[in-house]
Amino acid sequence: MSFASARFLGFLAVLFVLYYLIPRRHQWKLLLAGSLFFYWFAGWYCLIYIGVTAVTTWLAGRKVGSLLERQERYLAEHRAEMSREERKAYQAAARKVRFRWMMACLLLNFGILAVVKYAAFVVENLNGGLALAGAPGLPVPDLVLPMGISFYTFQAMGYLLDVYRGKYPAERSLGRFALFVTFFPQLIQGPISRFNELSPSLYAEHEWDSRQIAMGAERALWGLAKKLIVADRLAIPLRALVAEPDKYQGVYVIAVIFLYAVQLYADFTGGIDITIGVARMLGVQVTENFERPFFSKNTAEYWRRWHITMGTWFRDYVFYPMSVSKPILNLHKKAKNWLWGFGKKLSVYLCTIILWFVTGIWHGASWNFIVWGLLNGVVILVSQSCEPLYAKFHAKFPRLKGTFGYRLFEVARTFWLMGLIRVLDVYRDVPLTFRQVGTILTSFHPSVLWNGSFLELGVTAGDWVVAALGGLAMLGVSLCSRSEPLWPRLTDRPNLARGFCAALILLTLVFGVYGIGYDATQFIYNQF
Amino acid sequence: MKTKKKSAVLATLAWILAVAAGLWLLTGLLTPKYMTDIQEGALIAEYYKEKTDHDVVFIGDCEVYENFSPDVLWREYGVTSYIRGSAQQLIWQSYYLLEETLKYETPKVVVFNVLSMKYDEPQSEPYNRMTLDGMRLSPAKIGSIRASMTEEEDMLSYLFPLLRYHSRWGELTGEDVTYWFRRDIVSDSGYLMNVGTRPAENVPEGAPLADYRFSDVCWDYLDRMAELCAEHGVQFVLVKAPSLYPYWYDQWEEQIEDYAAEKGLPYLNFLELIDETGLDFDTDTYDNGLHLNLYGAEKLSRWFGAWLAENTPVEDRREQPDYAEIWNEKSAVYAARQARLEAERDAA
Structure with missing residues (x-):
């Protein structure tokens, strides 16, 4: 059930009305039933996958949480009788037991994710090796990827890791925990919420709040x-440009980079706007996932502002634990004097590269995502390593840094650099992507920009105008949100807000790309 | 506080009304008008503008709305008739149109053209649209939509045509603005006039089929039409129009003949009555034998009018002032249209 479908609108309307009609103590139960119903539309088998993740994580969380409670209670009760060494030894032993329970659950759930998402990719690559050796290939598994598995698995595992670390107590109710894992607005494409941030409003009793509901509706309509x-609309020419890479080179590749950036932004932030808006209409506060990322001045900042919840998940549960793990600390100790002091950065480099490798493969089981992740890591490391050079440059030209022109240069540089890396996601073939990007230098024919070639890509001049105006509107909304969020300000001017919603409804119904004659496009991040 | 709440509710209602008005206006603008091009699309909706009832109602596809002239039936026999036909009208669409028609009037005779027996599943969305969009919202329309939808279609877009036609914003022409709030009458009692001539030459033989049997679905709808007519005391007449193509197989003919004999229904295959009707496919067709032109349709209607007068309980109403006033006016429009089309043809 896509967010951009009449079926979803119907489902939401019924759920919304019931939600504010039933006794408030039952609201979370209705949300759970609605979420399971929503997920059932993706295929009944998907309910088994998400059910296994919810139940096993809840059980493991309960076990780890109760072990932690019991161990803390024991320590508190026997504090006086135990020496410091004994306390440490007890804590280490207790942590080991909790760790085993946690690991069992992590292995099971990441194992499920690995099998359904990566088994075919691994076997295909193994077969490549076997073919070179002249050996027969293995059968490639053909498993269907359950909708949103990467998102809900990461969200559930994040909860378990937090419980293990004692960040908050485990949830006692299986039903409530199942709602945290399956909450339908964020099931398709995130954000990857934290339990302590989402649960207070998710389980709370909500009375009718016109302001919140209006704000949610405005946001959801804007996303749609x-x-x-x-x-x-941009998906149509992009499909044409990518379908015939030999025909569309040079300037067309620049167009692909630019158009895909705008399309992905509109698609992903549109989906997140719907998620946040729908959740807000139900009184639930979902974490923001974007903070005007195309205004970033460097790659690291971009990744702090794009898909924020994924970035922070990897930072908190992969990068930090890995950086302080024994093997990495040992490596740091050993390597710090290598290569005239360069070795002291080796552990950071290694952790960064591993982090981006994992981030890449999280996006998809293919080489283009792995190379995409690694390139991001390399660019961030190179940027960090060049910082002394930048500092020298700015010391020489101190007035330059604060100027509007220089800030614009930094924003444009980051936009195109990220676009250049992101294009791997479009062609989905590493050698082809490099070849296509290379043609920018070898087959640059700018005349295609004005000789009408762009009107032969399945869209009319009118479509380009609509897409451009839509892009400008997105830019306008981003600019309006610079100092403070736009939505509360808009909601505080009721007639302006109503006019905004009315215009959005009419414009979307007329200029939206849907129905017969168009290929309905799924949200891009659904596939992750 | 209460006043503030009240004004907020009123303001919201006003905006909802504004959106509804906007949707209504946009739907009117973006829906195809079928006034100057593909006029077949306008035929079904024109029925609701009729001022009298009819003794004969024709139901079927292009083989009825191109081949029979209600004006000839009136002028020469005083028979009032109307054609409820549209392009590639499938048999279930004919059934639901008949069901709907019988809610508005009870004719003495219903004439059904049997060519659509060859189609047992939904065919094409554009043709569906031309038949279904023109129908008024009713259980018959809902039933017809349900039976007709191809896989890519959905009910919602029939109920709210803007969902289907929104993409026409880039194709709007002056016609869309001219006919935003009104429509002209493009047919003469459902007959779509064509005065061109293109002789039938080298009409291809039908390719052999793996199975000549009509499907159960089609028989079922034919039975239902026959039953519906019987329930309303309407004489049900089966015809096969004299179109040379699509090819009408002997095996199909046998099945229809057997069915008509079994049910006691009159059946006229005009392909076997070419000499009797006086049709000449060198002069009486505008598209190589697929459809008759005005002159062919008038010949056919002249013969059929005589048959109706002799074999069915139709009345000569030319002396009835209520009918005469309306139908003479219709005849004048018909004559004017003929004169205009012939002048355009001769000028071309």
């Missing part, structure tokens, strides 16, 4: 408009 008017 971005998706249907801009993202799905």
